Amino acid sequence: AQRVTQPEKLLSVFKGAPVELKCNYSYSGSPELFWYVQYSRQRLQLLLRHISRESIKGFTADLNKGETSFHLKKPFAQEEDSAMYYCALSGTASKLTFGTGTRLQVTL
């Protein structure tokens, strides 16, 4: 079975502070992991995926197979980072299993 856990419903940080959004997964094989983001009044969109190893908008995520984690990090939060973030796993076909999401709130 595939499962994604995002333990925090809300994460509030000050502008310029580091951000870490936690994601843990459960899957018996080698999954593909994604972070999707939803800004206010916009559609769900891909932020990054582990296989591409890119840094998008300053965000990075490292897959830790030992801890089965894929935490999203950014060294300095910006106001425009305020959004809903979903961690997702793809194990078979392109069925995505999503976590419950974490709302990131960046305040001045």
Added chain:
Amino acid sequence: DAGVTQSPTHLIKTRGQHVTLRCSPISGHKSVSWYQQVLGQGPQFIFQYYEKEERGRGNFPDRFSARQFPNYSSELNVNALLLGDSALYLCASSPTGLFSDTQYFGPGTRLTVL
């Protein structure tokens, strides 16, 4: 390219009715997936179609059905609506439907069942 489009944007139905939701994928994408997003939860997988064939089905009752047309657009049908079917229904398209594909989401259809 407008991206994935869905219609209608909003829909209000009463219990027992049926509903049809529509999705047009990004040009060139042959796979369409449907997700249900209940308030406060992440999207839940309902169906995946590739080249008009059902490739995957989530844990949803038989009241939910879907199909994909030769132009790769798709419909999601829900019969005998229940209050619990109220949700945002998302459509996503991808080029091949393989697990490594990135899925591109539409804006969703907000279904309210009264």
